[in-house]
Amino acid sequence: MRSFVGLLLSLHIAAAAAAAGPEPDLGRWRETAIPAEPAARSDWLLAANHSSDEWLVYTEGGALRARPTTSGKRVPRHADGQPALLRAAQAVIAVDDGWLAGFHRGEFGGGLYWYSADGSEKYRISDHAIVDLLRRDDGIYATEGVAHMFASRGSLLRVFRDGGRWQAATALHLPFAPYAATMLDDGGMLVTLSDALVSIDRNLALRTIVADAPWKQLYPNSSVLSADGDRLAIGMRSAVAMVDLPSGQLRLLVPPGE
Incomplete structure (x- = not known):
């Protein structure tokens, strides 16, 4: 009887978690691999382009977060x-x-x-x-x-x-x-382009942070900066891009369990 009650409780917790929607805290999302080989990357991008997931990024309580959006715009x-x-x-x-x-x-x-x-x-x-x-x-x-x-x-x-x-x-x-822009405190800006991520300083000098971006067909819709100013989250179809600005390192994140 005790094990049966425990099973019901576990199912209730799982159902409640599913009803609450995907985990919003990007710190708990996992990295998904981007194929390096051109043919494999092309196949991966095609599959990602047909994903039904569209992610919008935002900040809450100083944390980077994401939620589903249906617009895709x-x-x-x-x-x-x-x-x-x-x-x-x-x-x-x-x-x-x-x-x-x-x-x-x-x-x-x-x-x-x-x-x-x-x-x-x-x-x-x-x-x-x-x-x-x-x-x-x-x-x-x-x-x-x-x-x-x-x-x-x-x-x-x-x-x-x-x-x-x-x-x-x-x-x-x-x-x-x-596709998206985020202002910086010093008057510069970070601009997510269809094929790259660039910074533009207050003197309008452009610098490429991410070239040959893996979101060419994933339609970025939003971008937000971390509280320490070191990371930029970019919402798009299929995944969220997380860019370490000092190094230019890029990771693609998906919710845990996907």
């Missing part, structure tokens, strides 16, 4: 108090005369717009496919670009007001299309 960066009509935007940032809103429609383009505070007035600033809007102490920047089929291109834009109207100009060409 880049996480939008919205602003508190923005008009409801901007909920379809990929990125929104508040400015002193209203809002800047960026839209990304994949290979069909996008646009950067200014909106008045209540959203009743607007004008088009540029036709860039905007991925993110980022604020530094010297102004506002935007990442833009598209990866489609065998082409991948992007740039960092400086967004500024001149003569009362907002404008956008290319500040830096990126080697590939951007």
Whole structure:
């Protein structure tokens, strides 16, 4: 009888754990191997591309975490108090005369717009496919670009007001299309591209941290920095990439038990 009760208790604990969803703490995830041989790596990437798992990364209590997401799209960066009509935007940032809103429609383009505070007035600033809007102490920047089929291109834009109207100009060409960006305390940024991870310092000097990234077809959607600033977690399809920034070492993590 005692063993039967123990079995029921074990089953109840297992069911409760399953109902709670995957383990969120990335410190408890396990590393999965990335094949080095080109043919094997191609097969692995194809299988990962068809995975039903999409992982979004975030921080909680100073820990790096991940949770499932169903969208499979880049996480939008919205602003508190923005008009409801901007909920379809990929990125929104508040400015002193209203809002800047960026839209990304994949290979069909996008646009950067200014909106008045209540959203009743607007004008088009540029036709860039905007991925993110980022604020530094010297102004506002935007990442833009598209990866489609065998082409991948992007740039960092400086967004500024001149003569009362907002404008956008290319500040830096990126080697590939951007997917996620994380700001650093010193004004630099870490930008996850379709084929690489790069850093851009406050003087706009670009440095490649991870080249030939193994997420070319895994569509990164988010990135977050560890509390000590040494690690970057990147959410994507099938797995989470964990990059040690000082060394550039990359690990792909999956939940325990997978």
